[in-house]
Amino acid sequence: MVQSVKRKQGWHLLQCLGKVFSWRASLSWVLEGLGGEANLKPENVEIHIIDDNFFLKWNSSSESVRNVTFSADYQILGTDNWKKLPGCQNTTSTNCNFSSVELKNVFEKIELRIRAEEGNNTSIWYEVEPFVPFLEAQIGPPDVHLEAEDKAIILSISPPGTEDSIMWATDRLNFRYSVVIWKNSSSLEERTETVFPEDKIYKLSPEITYCLKVKAELPLQSRVGYYSPVYCINTTERHNVPSPENIQINADNQVFVLKWDYPYENTTFRAQWLRAFFKKIPGKHSGKWKQILNCENVTTTRCVFPRNAFPSGIYYVRVQASNGNGTSFWSEEKKFYIEMKTVIFPPVISLKSITDDSLHVSVGASEESENTSVNQLYPLIYEVIFWENTSNAERKVLEKRTEFTFLDLKPLTVYCVKARALIENDRRNKSSSFSDTVCEKTKPGDTSKTWLKAGICTALFSIPVVIYVVRLFLRCVNYVFFPSSKPPSSVDEYFSDQPLKNLLLSTSEEQTERCFIIENASIITEIEETNEIDEVHKKYNSQTSQDSGNYSNEDENSGSKISEEFLQQDSV
Amino acid sequence: MGLFITGILSLDCNLLNVRLRRVTWQNLRLLRRMNNSFPIECLQESKAFELPQEILSHSQPLKRNIKEAFYKMSRQAFHIFTQDTFKPTWEETHLSQVQVGLDHQLREAPLSAGEETLRSSSPPAGNLELRRYFNRIDRFLKDKKRSPCAWEIVRMEIRRCFYFFQKLTALLRRR
Numbered sequence: 001m002v003q004s005v006k007r008k009q010g011w012h013l014l015q016c017l018g019k020v021f022s023w024r025a026s027l028s029w030v031l032e033g034l035g036g037e038a039n040l041k042p043e044n045v046e047i048h049i050i051d052d053n054f055f056l057k058w059n060s061s062s063e064s065v066r067n068v069t070f071s072a073d074y075q076i077l078g079t080d081n082w083k084k085l086p087g088c089q090n091t092t093s094t095n096c097n098f099s100s101v102e103l104k105n106v107f108e109k110i111e112l113r114i115r116a117e118e119g120n121n122t123s124i125w126y127e128v129e130p131f132v133p134f135l136e137a138q139i140g141p142p143d144v145h146l147e148a149e150d151k152a153i154i155l156s157i158s159p160p161g162t163e164d165s166i167m168w169a170t171d172r173l174n175f176r177y178s179v180v181i182w183k184n185s186s187s188l189e190e191r192t193e194t195v196f197p198e199d200k201i202y203k204l205s206p207e208i209t210y211c212l213k214v215k216a217e218l219p220l221q222s223r224v225g226y227y228s229p230v231y232c233i234n235t236t237e238r239h240n241v242p243s244p245e246n247i248q249i250n251a252d253n254q255v256f257v258l259k260w261d262y263p264y265e266n267t268t269f270r271a272q273w274l275r276a277f278f279k280k281i282p283g284k285h286s287g288k289w290k291q292i293l294n295c296e297n298v299t300t301t302r303c304v305f306p307r308n309a310f311p312s313g314i315y316y317v318r319v320q321a322s323n324g325n326g327t328s329f330w331s332e333e334k335k336f337y338i339e340m341k342t343v344i345f346p347p348v349i350s351l352k353s354i355t356d357d358s359l360h361v362s363v364g365a366s367e368e369s370e371n372t373s374v375n376q377l378y379p380l381i382y383e384v385i386f387w388e389n390t391s392n393a394e395r396k397v398l399e400k401r402t403e404f405t406f407l408d409l410k411p412l413t414v415y416c417v418k419a420r421a422l423i424e425n426d427r428r429n430k431s432s433s434f435s436d437t438v439c440e441k442t443k444p445g446d447t448s449k450t451w452l453k454a455g456i457c458t459a460l461f462s463i464p465v466v467i468y469v470v471r472l473f474l475r476c477v478n479y480v481f482f483p484s485s486k487p488p489s490s491v492d493e494y495f496s497d498q499p500l501k502n503l504l505l506s507t508s509e510e511q512t513e514r515c516f517i518i519e520n521a522s523i524i525t526e527i528e529e530t531n532e533i534d535e536v537h538k539k540y541n542s543q544t545s546q547d548s549g550n551y552s553n554e555d556e557n558s559g560s561k562i563s564e565e566f567l568q569q570d571s572v
Numbered sequence: 573m574g575l576f577i578t579g580i581l582s583l584d585c586n587l588l589n590v591r592l593r594r595v596t597w598q599n600l601r602l603l604r605r606m607n608n609s610f611p612i613e614c615l616q617e618s619k620a621f622e623l624p625q626e627i628l629s630h631s632q633p634l635k636r637n638i639k640e641a642f643y644k645m646s647r648q649a650f651h652i653f654t655q656d657t658f659k660p661t662w663e664e665t666h667l668s669q670v671q672v673g674l675d676h677q678l679r680e681a682p683l684s685a686g687e688e689t690l691r692s693s694s695p696p697a698g699n700l701e702l703r704r705y706f707n708r709i710d711r712f713l714k715d716k717k718r719s720p721c722a723w724e725i726v727r728m729e730i731r732r733c734f735y736f737f738q739k740l741t742a743l744l745r746r747r
Binding site for chain 1: 647648650651654671672675676678679700703704706707710711714
């Protein structure tokens with residue numbers, strides 16, 4: 001009894017288990033999408049994003065259409081907050097449009113999940129690989145507006161997406177547009193051009209239907225968009241007033257000369273300019289074209305305007321003609337690079353020899369180039385050519401500095417230098433003409449140095465000799481001019497009346513007086529009191545004695561020595 | 573005796589070539605001069621835009637990344653200051669000077685980065701960081717309906733951005 005019950009229980013258990021397993025098997029079978037009774041899981045789920053439009057597409061794993069609905073959720077990767085995806089709730093079709101999701105940030109990774117529902121049964125979530133909407137987005141077709149002239153079509157292209165586009169908010173100005181244009185009659189003659197958002201297609205024929213389509217690209221991301229629909233437009237008939245052609249701009253000292261061609265006389269012209277970057281900005285900027293002041297209502301096919309009207313940059317220039325019959329269309333817009341038209345003046349070099357084996361070079365700007373914008377904005381580098389005057393071997397150096405030195409040169413040799421100025425890193429390789437050639441000789445070398453040293457040594461040695469000779473000479477002089485003996489005071493008086501006469505030179509009474517008087521202060525005062533004749537002399541002498549006391553005393557001493565000798569000689 | 577010339581300069585393009593640096597400093601000055609001082613009432617509206625300094629943390633090729641980042645940054649700054657829906661309280665002349673200056677900077681930057689490198693690179697992670705940063709600025713302007721205060725704050729932010737790049741490249745140049 002018990003055994004049968006047990007067996008029954010076991011059997012029930014087995015049945016139970018069997019059912020569970022079979023149910024699970026069938027469920028998993030279903031889940032693997034091999035068809036069946038239960039809910040279907042969506043498969044091959046794909047995301048399509050075009051501009052700000054978000055689409056979700058998938059396949060249903062069952063062939064037959066059943067009462068199956070699909071719902072999707074989304075969340076920002078990392079958060080744990082699944083939100084319902086708008087536009088994709090309980091949908092019976094196998095695609096949905098969730099553009100109304102207001103993604104704050106298209107640069108963040110988003111997670112999506114979708115499941116199928118039928119009645120009360122729901123499948124498991126199919127989770128889509130997380131993605132960054134910006135990187136998945138495709139560039140949609142741009143919006144194009146056309147206007148026809150006789151030989152050109154004016155294009156007005158709006159970037160893909162709306163003005164408030166979230167997807168392209170940071171890229172609106174980065175789009176490049178590519179136009180394919182052909183004549184409606186023969187699609188074989190196609191032309192492809194890259195255009196700005198506001199641009200013109202030239203070189204067309206009047207009264208012909210042209211068709212075109214435009215696509216936008218983001219070249220830096222290697223992304224290409226879809227083509228716009230085809231637009232066709234007729235060019236107008238030939239205008240009775242033709243547009244000026246062949247615009248040229250040349251620089252000439254401090255002015256620019258604008259020239260163009262025109263077949264007829266009696267026409268007035270006006271010219272306008274625009275900063276080139278405005279063409280990159282979508283939207284009508286016809287108001288941004290400005291009149292060139294010296295080129296309004298001119299009757300010749302040229303006009304001249306000052307250089308400083310256009311600080312450096314890139315510009316477009318266009319010219320329009322008008323006569324009695326009307327006003328022409330604007331000419332082709334000519335691009336005008338200020339930098340290419342600037343003139344770089346040759347530098348001014350000075351060369352100096354410092355030592356016997358080096359030359360110092362100084363490069364300066366010429367006076368004319370002092371104030372030009374070239375110097376201020378564009379740092380100049382110098383191509384310096386350097387050679388020995390006698391040889392032809394030239395050495396070329398590129399120098400950024402304005403003061404530099406050439407080393408290891410030969411002494412007493414003439415070297416020559418010339419240089420020209422370049423704009424650093426300039427792709428157009430613009431350079432000035434060469435400066436004047438400047439030559440300089442290096443200083444004398446080592447052999448001369450030794451001569452110099454020898455000279456110095458001899459000079460040093462000869463100094464004592466010289467001093468001795470000078471002293472000898474001075475002794476002679478002193479002997480001649482200033483006798484050494486000091487006669488007694490009575491003799492002084494005697495001699496003051498009869499001035500001592502030297503054999504060599506007759507001294508003036510004045511000098512003799514000076515000797516005596518200065519020697520003794522007391523004598524001075526005595527003589528001053530007594531001698532009338534000598535008053536003038538005394539005064540003079542006393543003054544001189546005060547002025548040049550030292551000198552006189554010394555002279556007196558040496559003079560006295562000499563006179564002593566003389567007296568001795570005399571006595572002998 | 574051979575000739576030995578000192579100071580032979582190689583024309584290797586520096587991280588930001590001299591011209592680009594000069595133009596960027598000029599633009600910084602122009603941006604500063606647009607308004608004499610930052611209006612105090614706008615201080616409370618200021619927002620941290622979190623300039624992505626992680627650009628520093630990227631390893632090789634660091635120089636190329638910096639050059640590309642500088643180009644992209646110049647482009648975004650240019651976009652900000654050339655929007656049509658522009659109604660700031662700045663003077664027309666100042667604004668147009670800034671526009672011209674930024675355009676110049678934009679024209680110089682690819683020459684420094686090398687256009688080939690710009691085109692061939694697939695966007696690395698650093699690229700998205702910069703985009704997110706400028707997206708924050710753009711959204712800030714839209715949310716504040718492009719009020720004068722919003723523009724002032726954005727001007728300050730762009731100055732900060734340029735300054736950061738100039739200093740960064742100066743630092744790398746010295747290495």
